[in-house]
Amino acid sequence: MNETVTSQSRLERILTSGRLAVTSECGPPRGSDPSAVREKGRLIKDHVDAVNVTDNQTAMTRMCSLAACIHLKQEGIEPVLQMVTRDRNRVALQSDILGAASFDIPNMLCLSGDHQSFGDCAQGQNVHDLDSMQLVQTACHMRDQGKFLGGADIKRPPALFVGAAANPFADPFEIRIPRLAKKIACGAQFIQTQCIYNIDKFKAWMHRAVDRGLTERAFIMAGMTPMKSVGMAKYMKTKVPGMDVPDAIIKRLSGVEKKKQAQEGIDICVEHILELSEVPGVAGFHIMAIEWEEKVPEIVERAKLFPRPAIDE
Amino acid sequence: MIIARKKPIEEILSDIAPYDRILILGCNECVTVCEAGGKKEVEVLASALSLYHLNRRDKKTFGEMTLERQCDREYLEEIRPVQDDWDAVLSLACGVGVQFTAETFPKLPLLPGVDTICLGANEDRGLWTERCQACGSCVLAKTAGICPVSRCAKRLLNGPCGGSANGKCELGADTNCAWQLIVDRLKALDRMADYETVAPIKDWSTDRAGGPRTVTREGIQI
Ligand code: SF4
Numbered sequence: 407m408n409e410t411v412t413s414q415s416r417l418e419r420i421l422t423s424g425r426l427a428v429t430s431e432c433g434p435p436r437g438s439d440p441s442a443v444r445e446k447g448r449l450i451k452d453h454v455d456a457v458n459v460t461d462n463q464t465a466m467t468r469m470c471s472l473a474a475c476i477h478l479k480q481e482g483i484e485p486v487l488q489m490v491t492r493d494r495n496r497v498a499l500q501s502d503i504l505g506a507a508s509f510d511i512p513n514m515l516c517l518s519g520d521h522q523s524f525g526d527c528a529q530g531q532n533v534h535d536l537d538s539m540q541l542v543q544t545a546c547h548m549r550d551q552g553k554f555l556g557g558a559d560i561k562r563p564p565a566l567f568v569g570a571a572a573n574p575f576a577d578p579f580e581i582r583i584p585r586l587a588k589k590i591a592c593g594a595q596f597i598q599t600q601c602i603y604n605i606d607k608f609k610a611w612m613h614r615a616v617d618r619g620l621t622e623r624a625f626i627m628a629g630m631t632p633m634k635s636v637g638m639a640k641y642m643k644t645k646v647p648g649m650d651v652p653d654a655i656i657k658r659l660s661g662v663e664k665k666k667q668a669q670e671g672i673d674i675c676v677e678h679i680l681e682l683s684e685v686p687g688v689a690g691f692h693i694m695a696i697e698w699e700e701k702v703p704e705i706v707e708r709a710k711l712f713p714r715p716a717i718d719e
Numbered sequence: 720m721i722i723a724r725k726k727p728i729e730e731i732l733s734d735i736a737p738y739d740r741i742l743i744l745g746c747n748e749c750v751t752v753c754e755a756g757g758k759k760e761v762e763v764l765a766s767a768l769s770l771y772h773l774n775r776r777d778k779k780t781f782g783e784m785t786l787e788r789q790c791d792r793e794y795l796e797e798i799r800p801v802q803d804d805w806d807a808v809l810s811l812a813c814g815v816g817v818q819f820t821a822e823t824f825p826k827l828p829l830l831p832g833v834d835t836i837c838l839g840a841n842e843d844r845g846l847w848t849e850r851c852q853a854c855g856s857c858v859l860a861k862t863a864g865i866c867p868v869s870r871c872a873k874r875l876l877n878g879p880c881g882g883s884a885n886g887k888c889e890l891g892a893d894t895n896c897a898w899q900l901i902v903d904r905l906k907a908l909d910r911m912a913d914y915e916t917v918a919p920i921k922d923w924s925t926d927r928a929g930g931p932r933t934v935t936r937e938g939i940q941i
Binding site: 491492496518519520521523524532534535536537538539540543544555571573576577578580581584585587588591592600647648 | 872873874875876877878879880881882883884885886889890896898899902903906911914915917918919920923
């Protein structure tokens with residue numbers, strides 16, 4: 407792995423040092439009160455290296471990701487700015503990258519974003535001027551060449567640690583590894599995966615990524631979401647495209663009484679992290695406890711990922 | 720061809736309300752093939768509207784005419800001798816035909832009788848589906864002959880997104896995932912390695928974004 411870092415990112419430093427990194431996620435509120443963001447951040451601050459801030463997730467209009475990142479940063483938490491290509495063209499994307507860099511937000515994650523029909527503006531236009539890979543390329547171009555897409559020089563180019571998402575379980579199956587390779591070829595330095603429940607299938611995917619040398623070129627962080635109930639597990643299995651929830655998980659959750667299912671979900675998550683910590687190529691964990699942030703510390707501690715390493719500035 | 724769909728009758732009734740003598744104008748091209756605005760549809764609409772207004776004792780009259788093409792001045796000239804007989808024209812042509820007719824007869828009110836949907840093909844009996852968005856710079860050589868601009872809901876040039884499942888788009892079971900189709904065809908053509916070529920950032924200035932588009936061909940201009 408390339409030892410030189412491209413940003414002031416603590417996440418980048420921890421990954422580069424070879425230690426397992428931990429990130430989590432914070433969805434901005436549907437309103438302008440910053441306390442919701444700050445409160446979520448405080449809950450997990452000491453247990454993670456950085457916090458992803460989603461960008462109008464599921465196409466529901468929310469406080470903008472960049473503003474929420476700034477609130478976290480002011481709390482002393484390192485943000486990962488998520489950016490989707492659905493809502494902004496290349497003018498706005500480049501402009502927001504510079505805006506983020508002006509606050510020294512060091513990480514960004516490039517995504518295409520859920521289709522707007524899932525959200526509260528189903529009649530709106532979508533933009534998709536760039537796609538997620540081209541956004542990765544754009545961010546790297548701005549950082550490495552110090553230039554805009556239009557060719558002009560950028561004064562103080564953005565120092566960024568650039569990531570992308572990967573879903574080891576989505577269709578078409580045969581391009582899962584080629585697609586990952588393509589994102590890394592575009593410049594993605596870290597990858598956060600879709601929530602993993604099918605451990606065997608994930609290991610097989612990881613194995614192929616290692617074989618192709620992809621883990622030498624980018625850090626792969628395994629996505630983890632604890633199940634709150636058997637209902638959630640069934641919903642994820644049947645209703646969420648690209649999600650692979652094995653029957654064994656559903657069986658295990660249904661095997662315990664309702665009020666203990668949440669704890670069982672946490673237990674499964676912890677066991678999965680412990681198991682995947684041993685898998686070659688896994689560089690860290692992205693724990694997405696959606697509206698359940700208070701559980702992140704317990705998961706991190708029990709999964710032997712605590713305390714988080716200190717990084718010298 | 721251009722695919723169109725009949726407008727809801729309530730919308731047509733409201734649009735024609737201010738006029739007494741209305742010429743329903745069909746087109747023999749695309750809208751005839753997709754059964755939205757040809758001679759047959761002109762006849763059906765004319766009788767439906769006549770009957771409706773007769774029952775209400777409105778004194779509206781409806782004429783019927785179908786041109787070879789409404790996107791060609793030569794054929795539009797057929798209207799000139801009768802233009803004063805009508806208060807308005809309800810055109811069942813695509814948006815191009817409606818506008819070209821309007822441009823040719825500046826004093827004649829023009830109303831659209833169909834919604835123009837897309838550039839598509841007749842996929843099955845009674846089923847027309849989109850295939851092209853006229854982006855002005857064709858990428859099909861790079862995408863195994865399947866267009867991600869028109870057939871992927873996010874027009875991803877380096878797809879698919881994470882929502883593709885069982886061959887279907889995240890939009891739902893009615894929509895095929897364009898990128899599944901592309902991958903299937905790359906496989907059939909034994910060209911899977913091509914998938915890893917990154918499609919560069921597209922120049923959308925040839926698309927709608929660049930403003931109204933024009934094609935000039937010097938050799939045949941007069
Ligand atoms: S599922 Fe396929 S067609 Fe639908 S938006 Fe994603 S890549 Fe495009």
